[in-house]
Amino acid sequence: MSNLRENKTEVIVVGAGPAGIACAITVARAGHKVVLIERGRFAGSKNMFGGAIYAKPTREIFPDFEKNAPLERKNIEHKYAILGETDGTVISYQNRHELPVSYTVCRGKFDRWMAEEAKKEGVTLVEETVVRELIVENETVVGVKTELEDYYADIVVLADGVNSLLAKQIGLRGDIEPKDVAVSVKEVYKLDKNKINDRFLVNDDEGCIYELFGGSMLGKLGLGFIYTNKESVSIGLGITLDEFEEDETKPYEYLDKLKKHPVIAPLIKDGELLEYSAHLIPEGGFKKIPTLCGAGVMIVGDAAMLVNNLHWEGTNLAMISGKLAGETAVVALSKGDFSENALNRYTEELENSFVMKDLKTYRELMDIIHTRKESFLKYYLQKVNSFFEMFTSVNSVPKRTLYWNFIKNFFKDRSLKELFKDAWAIIKLLWSIMIK
Ligand SMILES: Cc1cc2nc3c(=O)[nH]c(=O)nc-3n(C[C@H](O)[C@H](O)[C@H](O)COP(=O)(O)OP(=O)(O)OC[C@H]3O[C@@H](n4cnc5c(N)ncnc54)[C@H](O)[C@@H]3O)c2cc1C
Structure with a gap:
């Protein structure tokens, strides 16, 4: 492809979530030109999760994030609540690790912070821009079409999340089956910091995670969650889409019922509703991971279905897959080889990492x-x-x-x-x- 083309860069990354940002920053740190395109008003504006980010993988991308990032609370306790109609059994594990395993964050703030860090490292961030289509020439992805203009690159990385219409366009992914995706809904309730501390038995900067089984979801393939933020509490659930095929109940009705459960209601009592959001979670696991690369293109994060649903891990798989794709892009750029064969290094690296090993462990x-x-x-x-x-x-x-x-x-x-x-x-x- 001609390097004289206008709007030509070395790498384009579509989607500024954890996967896309990790990929873009890896490429930029190696001294290469990278454009990160995000459809939202700013990175994170369209993103939601439970949720907790995991410290170790985040440190791999942002070594000092604990000093600078907008974190809510460090999680010191995991509670597993098995809910019946009106009763419940709660198992709890507590550990005040010196180095916390995870932190709660609000994606609107956290993704934006990550994107700003990426800019400081040389990433060109283009916001409020939707990539409509990939540009393919001679069976090789050579760029993207946005509403306004076309951008060209040696490599395009798809980090556009669970729906990844772009991966579908080039046949790397098919339609997701309803059983392979969960519909999730979440509400955030403002609560006084001291009330959170008292109800969840934590100190000011400490957090508690609830994983909820049964209750309104009894017999359904679904899980609920509660996360504590500084001055708010997030509560939500995710149920696989196929459960709604013969069920008139809407996802938010399951959540309404869950919030009224006698074990749960006291935790969010008198909270002021700040936010309601909905999102999809890939649930297909190892067997549903698509082909991860083609000529000129790689797929990372949720777009590649990389979610470990049993452990509520997604952002870490996204970041590490993004980093590995970024490293492969750097090697490919040094050799000037963007063929499927060259980019397959990413697939191999991912297979050698905990990402694929864990997903394979839970394949059944x-x-x-x-x-x-x-x-x-x-x-x-x-x-x-x-x-x-x-x-x-x-x-x-x-x-x-x-x-x-x-x-x-x-x-x-x-x-x-x-x-x-x-x-x-x-x-x-x-x-x-x-x-x-
Ligand atoms: C309810 C819920 C709870 C969760 N809880 C947790 C948790 O506690 N811990 C955890 O680790 N994971 C959790 N996850 C999973 C986690 O959120 C995802 O795995 C992670 O966000 C994937 O990152 P990503 O960068 O691949 O995709 P995303 O975060 O979805 O980012 C994709 C980005 O691409 C942009 N985009 C999409 N299409 C285009 C386009 N055409 N053009 C330009 N931009 C585009 C989007 O706006 C978005 O910014 C949860 C998910 C949900 C839904």
Whole structure:
């Protein structure tokens, strides 16, 4: 391609989320020209998540971010709440790590901060600009079309998030199946800092994460969450899209019901609604990762379906995939080779990283959960709560009788055949996670 072309740069990155920014800054730090195009008014203006960013991968891109970035609270506690109709069992893990594992952030502020840092390192940021289409010549991606003008580059990196219409345009991705994507809704409630500290039992700069199972989502393939910010609390949930095919209930109705649950309601009581947002989460896992590169093009982050849904990890996979794609772009630029073969280095690096290794570890998870949903997301969740209901009851019935009643009910409510199927599913899952 001619270098004399107007608007020609070395690398174009589409999308200024964690993946795109990590990629662009990696290229710029190596001294190359990179244009980062974002459709939002500013980076982060269109982005939402739970959410927590993870310290270690963030440090790999921004070594001093803990000193400068707009962080909300460092998370010191994870609570796992198994919710029944009106009761709940909460398991908690607390650790005041010297170096925190994660921090809550507001994406509007945090992504904007990352983008400003990228600009300081030489990235050209073009905001309020939608990339409509990729420009393909001789089966090679050579640039992008925006509403206003065309930009050309040796390499285009697609960091345009879960929908990635651009990856679809060049056939690297197909349509997402409804079972492979979760619809998520979230609300942010303003709450006095001291109320947050008291309700979540944390100090001023400390945060607590709730992962919510069951409740309004009992029997559905969905999870809820609560994150504490400095002076607000985020609450939300995500349910796979296929659940809505035969269900009139809307995602926000599930959230409304969740907020009223007796275990949850006191946590957000008297909060003032600041914000409501909705977004999609890739849920397909390893089996749904598309081809990650083609001639002149690479795909990173959510656009490549890189989300570890069991651990609520997405931003870290996005940042590391962006960084690896950026490093591959630098190598390709040094050799002047932008072929699919050259860019395949990115796929290899990703396969050697925790990103692909973790997604591969959980490759069977979603299929197994889909087939045994009724068991794992309803029956056993209910049984956990009925066990504790029995265990904490004081009703003058001898304890041995209570235990035997619990066991009898367990087998009465579920046929042996179903129990065997569940046990087999667990063995298969553990085998795929731990062994092969
Ligand atoms: C409800 C919810 C909770 C989550 N919680 C967590 C959590 O706690 N921790 C965690 O690590 N992850 C979490 N995730 C996942 C995480 O948010 C994503 O994995 C991560 O944001 C992916 O980063 P990305 O840069 O690939 O995509 P995105 O963050 O989606 O960024 C894509 C960017 O591309 C821009 N864009 C899109 N199309 C175009 C176009 N055509 N032209 C120009 N710009 C374009 C968008 O405006 C956006 O800025 C959560 C997600 C959701 C929805």
